[in-house]
Amino acid sequence: MGLELYLDLLSQPCRAVYIFAKKNGIPFELRTVELIKGQHLNKEFLPINSLQRVPTLKDGDFVLSESVAILIYLSFKYQTADHWYPSDLQARVRLHEYLGWHADCIRSIFGVSLWTQVLAPLIGVQVPEEKVKRNRTSVDQALQRLEDKFLRDKAFLTGQQVTLADLMALEELMQLVALGYDVFEGRPRLAAWHQRVEAFLGADLCQETHGPILNILEQATNNKLAKPPPEVCSYMLLRISRIP
Numbered sequence: 001m002g003l004e005l006y007l008d009l010l011s012q013p014c015r016a017v018y019i020f021a022k023k024n025g026i027p028f029e030l031r032t033v034e035l036i037k038g039q040h041l042n043k044e045f046l047p048i049n050s051l052q053r054v055p056t057l058k059d060g061d062f063v064l065s066e067s068v069a070i071l072i073y074l075s076f077k078y079q080t081a082d083h084w085y086p087s088d089l090q091a092r093v094r095l096h097e098y099l100g101w102h103a104d105c106i107r108s109i110f111g112v113s114l115w116t117q118v119l120a121p122l123i124g125v126q127v128p129e130e131k132v133k134r135n136r137t138s139v140d141q142a143l144q145r146l147e148d149k150f151l152r153d154k155a156f157l158t159g160q161q162v163t164l165a166d167l168m169a170l171e172e173l174m175q176l177v178a179l180g181y182d183v184f185e186g187r188p189r190l191a192a193w194h195q196r197v198e199a200f201l202g203a204d205l206c207q208e209t210h211g212p213i214l215n216i217l218e219q220a221t222n223n224k225l226a227k228p229p230p231e232v233c234s235y236m237l238l239r240i241s242r243i244p
Ligand SMILES: N[C@@H](CCC(=O)N[C@@H](CS)C(=O)NCC(=O)O)C(=O)O
Pocket: 011, 012, 013, 014, 035, 040, 052, 053, 054, 055, 065, 066, 067, 068
């Protein structure tokens, strides 16, 4: 069996892995794990990733989770262009500097809207308004830092060429865009960066990758999402209660 990628394109780190593999012509079998249906909790997925999370890579007997580790594995194994994961020491650690900040300050915040606007209502729960507002404030602060401290006047987040950092950031931003948040309003440098990254990736690949998340609100509004089974609902309830 060749390379298998266990992904759900509703998930930001999964899309970063997907778009990287596709853009670089890396052959893989897509194994879709639908989080809304709780497929990551199924007994079939447990032996593949006991952490029950996606993305997960399987390359023969080698199994790997964590999007950044997967992206680095793919860039070495398939010898992708140097700009993605630069060999120059300072350029590489600059990329890791961003990825560290991203893990701490973006990941936990940008995904909350999907819970408040789609997943909680799907199981009949309303997230308290003060939590929603708190999240919006955190999102605004993080976007400002992304633009002022990382992007500044550069073409891409960590330099003049596109890297893994741009993919990770793009996919987090798409989560907000899909949920109706105008992340680019009043942020012209971020808007120009977004256009540059999407132009580099190509419109068709962006459409293919972002299609499912861009449709999620419409699907939710038109009751096209099936309510998950009870055990998944209880699991989701627990996750919702942890929204700060
Ligand atoms: N740090 C991990 C985050 C992975 C992650 O949070 N995956 C989510 C989807 S976005 C997941 O599988 N969630 C299922 C769960 O935690 O129950 C990465 O970058 O791969």
